[in-house]
Amino acid sequence: MIEFQQVSKTFQVKGRSIAAVKPTDLHVNRGEIFGLIGYSGAGKSTLLRLINHLEQPTTGRIIADGVEVTALDAAGLRGFRRRVGMIFQHFNLLSSKTVAQNVAMPMRLAGEYERSAIDKRVRELLERVGLADQASKYPAQLSGGQKQRVGIARALATGPSILLCDEATSALDPETTGQVLQLLRQINQELGLTIVLITHEMDVIRRICDRVGVMEEGQVIESGPVAEVFLQPQHPTTQRFVQLSEGEDGTQQEDFAHVAGRILHLTFLGESTYAPVLSQVMQATGANYSILAGRIGRIKDEPCGQLTIALTGEQVELAEQQLSAAGVKIEVVRP
Numbered sequence: 001m002i003e004f005q006q007v008s009k010t011f012q013v014k015g016r017s018i019a020a021v022k023p024t025d026l027h028v029n030r031g032e033i034f035g036l037i038g039y040s041g042a043g044k045s046t047l048l049r050l051i052n053h054l055e056q057p058t059t060g061r062i063i064a065d066g067v068e069v070t071a072l073d074a075a076g077l078r079g080f081r082r083r084v085g086m087i088f089q090h091f092n093l094l095s096s097k098t099v100a101q102n103v104a105m106p107m108r109l110a111g112e113y114e115r116s117a118i119d120k121r122v123r124e125l126l127e128r129v130g131l132a133d134q135a136s137k138y139p140a141q142l143s144g145g146q147k148q149r150v151g152i153a154r155a156l157a158t159g160p161s162i163l164l165c166d167e168a169t170s171a172l173d174p175e176t177t178g179q180v181l182q183l184l185r186q187i188n189q190e191l192g193l194t195i196v197l198i199t200h201e202m203d204v205i206r207r208i209c210d211r212v213g214v215m216e217e218g219q220v221i222e223s224g225p226v227a228e229v230f231l232q233p234q235h236p237t238t239q240r241f242v243q244l245s246e247g248e249d250g251t252q253q254e255d256f257a258h259v260a261g262r263i264l265h266l267t268f269l270g271e272s273t274y275a276p277v278l279s280q281v282m283q284a285t286g287a288n289y290s291i292l293a294g295r296i297g298r299i300k301d302e303p304c305g306q307l308t309i310a311l312t313g314e315q316v317e318l319a320e321q322q323l324s325a326a327g328v329k330i331e332v333v334r335p
C-alpha cells in the first residue's frame, strides 16, 4: 500500500547537512493503522510528509496506493494528494470560515465538484464525525476535540484512501484524546482507510495501531505488530517508551537476589490471558510459583498480561514446557 525503498531526506541549512530521514525501507499494509513513534527530532514528521510529497525525498522511491509518487509531475501530484488526507496537531483550520466551509475547502480547491454535491458531502462528513449541529459555527467557538473532528472531516472530503495524522491528539486532554482515537479507528474500520500516524506516546500506539515503527535519529530502529513490539521490545529506546507508558521510570531494576528458584518472565496474549493456565500447569507438575511482578492490559482489542514468577519444585522444566505448549511466551530472567 505504502512502500518506501531506500528513501532519505537531507535538509541543507546554512551549508550544513541535516539527515532528517536516513535511507529507509518501510512497508505499510492496505487498511492498517501504522504508528510511528520517536522522540522529538527523530524524523517522524519528515517521514510522514514524504508520503504525500510535502517533502521531496533526497534519494529513493515511494509507492503509495499503486502510484509511484516520486515519479509524478505537478498535475499527477495534485490528483494523488486528493487520495491522501492529512490532519495536524494544531488542526490548521481557517478561522474566518465556518465549520462547513472548512470541510468543503478541499473539494472547492479541486474545482471538480458541483455545489450541491459539496453541500451533500459536507453534511455526510459532519454527521460522521458527530458535528452535524455545528456546521455554521466558527473554529474559535469549538473545543479542541471538536476542532480535530472538523480536521478529520476535512481530510476525508475528497474520499482519500490514506489518512496521515501528524500528532493528531498531542494538543488534547486524555478524555478527548480517547474520543478522537476512537473516531480514527471507526473511520479505519468503516471506510477501510489506511492510516499512518505519528506520536511520541506509546499509549496512542497501544490503543489503535496494528503495527508500529520506532524512529531514532532518522532511522526506523524497530518495527512489527504492536503486540510484539510492546510485549517484547528489543531496542533500548523502544524499551524506554514501553516503560514510560507503564508508568515506570526505568531506574529501578529488581535483581531478585533474595528470591529462590528459577525466575521467568511470562507473556500471555489473547486467549491465554484469562485462562487458568498457570494453576493447571502447577497442579499437573507439582511445581510451585510465586509472583514477583505483573501487569495486565489490552493491546487494541486483545487482552495481554505479563508476569514475573519464581518457579520451584522437582519438575520446573516440565512446567515450563507445558506453559510454552499452552501459548505462554517464556523468557528466562535467571536460570
Ligand SMILES: Nc1ncnc2c1ncn2[C@@H]1O[C@H](COP(=O)(O)OP(=O)(O)OP(=O)(O)O)[C@@H](O)[C@H]1O
Residues within 6 Å of the ligand: 011, 012, 013, 018, 019, 020, 038, 039, 040, 041, 042, 043, 044, 045, 046, 047
Ligand atoms: N524544513 C526543515 N529544514 C531544516 N531542517 C529540518 C526541516 N524539517 C525538519 N528538520 C530537521 O530534521 C530533523 C527531524 O525533524 P522532524 O520534524 O522530522 O522530527 P520529528 O520526529 O517529527 O520531531 P517532532 O516530534 O519534534 O516534530 C530535525 O533535526 C529537524 O530539525
